Amino acid sequence: MPKPYPQEFRDDVVNVARDRGPGQSIKQIVSDFGIAESCLRNWMRQARRRGRCSARNNRGRKCRTARGEEADPVARAGERGAAPGRCLSVPGESAGKMRYRLLRELADDGIPVTVTCRVLKIARQPYYRWLQAPVTAADLTAAHGANALFDAHRDDPEFGYRYLHEEAAEAGQVLAGRSAWSICSQQGWWSAFGKKRAKNGKRPGPPVRDDLCAVVDEHGRTGHVFAAETANGLWLTDSTEHKTAEGKLYLCAIKDVFSCRIVGYSIDSRMKSRLAVQALENAVAMRGDVAGCVVHSDRRSQFRSRKFRRALGWHRMVGSMGRVWSSGDNAAMETFFALLQKNVLDRRSWTTREQLRIAMVTWIERTYHRRRHQARLGRLTPIGSETIVNTTVAMAA
Numbered sequence: 001m002p003k004p005y006p007q008e009f010r011d012d013v014v015n016v017a018r019d020r021g022p023g024q025s026i027k028q029i030v031s032d033f034g035i036a037e038s039c040l041r042n043w044m045r046q047a048r049r050r051g052r053c054s055a056r057n058n059r060g061r062k063c064r065t066a067r068g069e070e071a072d073p074v075a076r077a078g079e080r081g082a083a084p085g086r087c088l089s090v091p092g093e094s095a096g097k098m099r100y101r102l103l104r105e106l107a108d109d110g111i112p113v114t115v116t117c118r119v120l121k122i123a124r125q126p127y128y129r130w131l132q133a134p135v136t137a138a139d140l141t142a143a144h145g146a147n148a149l150f151d152a153h154r155d156d157p158e159f160g161y162r163y164l165h166e167e168a169a170e171a172g173q174v175l176a177g178r179s180a181w182s183i184c185s186q187q188g189w190w191s192a193f194g195k196k197r198a199k200n201g202k203r204p205g206p207p208v209r210d211d212l213c214a215v216v217d218e219h220g221r222t223g224h225v226f227a228a229e230t231a232n233g234l235w236l237t238d239s240t241e242h243k244t245a246e247g248k249l250y251l252c253a254i255k256d257v258f259s260c261r262i263v264g265y266s267i268d269s270r271m272k273s274r275l276a277v278q279a280l281e282n283a284v285a286m287r288g289d290v291a292g293c294v295v296h297s298d299r300r301s302q303f304r305s306r307k308f309r310r311a312l313g314w315h316r317m318v319g320s321m322g323r324v325w326s327s328g329d330n331a332a333m334e335t336f337f338a339l340l341q342k343n344v345l346d347r348r349s350w351t352t353r354e355q356l357r358i359a360m361v362t363w364i365e366r367t368y369h370r371r372r373h374q375a376r377l378g379r380l381t382p383i384g385s386e387t388i389v390n391t392t393v394a395m396a397a
Contacts, residue, residue: 209319261382273305
C-alpha cells in the first residue's frame with residue numbers, strides 16, 4: 001500500500017485548485033501534480049471540513065476566554081512547578097534575594113538572624129516570608145522562559161532575541177519583550193550574524209558531517225561529483241528566500257540526483273531548523289524506503305541543527321556537508337535554484353506570500369518535473385526518467 005502524501009503537499013495542491021484561473025480545469029491540475037482527480041476532490045472536502053471545525057473551535061475558545069474559564073498558561077506552569085531536570089536559576093536575581101540567601105547561609109553557620117539583619121540593615125519579616133517560599137511563581141515563570149529561550153537559541157543560533165522571544169511564546173512560555181532581551185543579554189545569547197561582540201567573530205567550526213561528494217584529482221585539487229546509480233542514493237538540499245509585500249518567504253527543497261526530481265520541499269515565512277526537518281520528512285513520505293541515502297547540504301545552521309541530525313538518524317540516512325561559503329560544493333542544487341529564480345521569483349513583484357508559494361509549487365510540479373527536458377537525463381523530464389526506470393525494473397522482475 002503506498003504511503004500517504006505529506007500534508008503540506010496536499011494543502012498546496014488544494015490551494016492551487018482553489019485559486020485556479022478561469023481557463024484551468026481540475027483535470028489539468030491533477031495531471032500537473034500526478035494525482036487522481038478523486039484524490040484531489042477528497043482533499044478539498046477534507047480542507048472545507050477542517051475550515052468549518054476551526055471556525056467553530058475559535059468561536060468556542062473566544063467565549064470561554066470571555067467568561068474567564070481558560071486558565072493562563074503561565075499560571076498553569078507555576079502551579080505545576082518546575083519540570084524535572086530543568087534549570088530553576090533565575091537570571092538577574094534581585095539584590096534583596098541574594099542577601100536573603102547570604103542571610104540563610106550565615107544562619108546555618110550559627111550567626112543569629114537578628115545580628116545579621118541589624119548589620120545588613122534589612123527587615124526580618126520579609127526574610128521569613130522568603131524563607132517559606134524561596135522560589136516564587138514569578139521566579140518559576142522567568143526560569144521556564146529562560147529555558148525556552150535557551151532551547152530556541154540552541155536550535156537556531158542565528159536568531160536574535162526577538163525571534164527567540166517568539167519561539168518561546170510558541171513553546172508556551174510568554175515573556176515580555178524587555179524580559180526576553182534582559183535574559184538573552186545576561187546569558188550572551190546573541191545572533192550568530194549580529195553585531196560583533198566579545199568572543200564573537202570566530203571562524204566557523206568544523207562541519208558536523210564529512211563531505212561524501214568530494215573527490216581529489218591527481219594534482220591534489222578538490223572537486224565534487226554529484227552522481228547516483230539508483231534512486232534515493234544521493235539527495236541534495238538547500239534553501240532560498242524571496243521578498244514579497246508581506247515579507248520574505250523561504251523554500252527548502254530536496255533533489256534526487258538520480259532523476260533530478262524535487263522529492264520533497266517545505267515553504268514557510270521563517271527560516272529555522274523546522275523548515276529543513278519538514279522538507280526531509282516530506283521527502284521521506286513521498287519516497288518510502290530511504291535507508292542508506294546520502295543527504296548532502298551546505299553548512300547552514302538549519303542543516304547543522306540537532307533536530308535535522310536527529311531526523312537523519314531516525315530514517316537511517318547518511319549526512320554529508322560541504323565547505324563554508326563554497327557554492328560549488330552544492331552546484332547541482334544551486335542550478336535548480338537559479339532556474340527557479342529566473343522562471344518564477346524574478347518574473348514579477350509578489351504581493352502576498354500565498355501567491356508566491358502557489359507559483360513556486362506550480363512551477364516545480366508542472367514545468368520542472370513534467371515539461372522541462374534535461375540533457376543529463378537523455379532529454380527526458382524527471383518524471384519521464386523515473387517512469388522509464390520503474391517500468392524497466394518491473395519488467396525485469
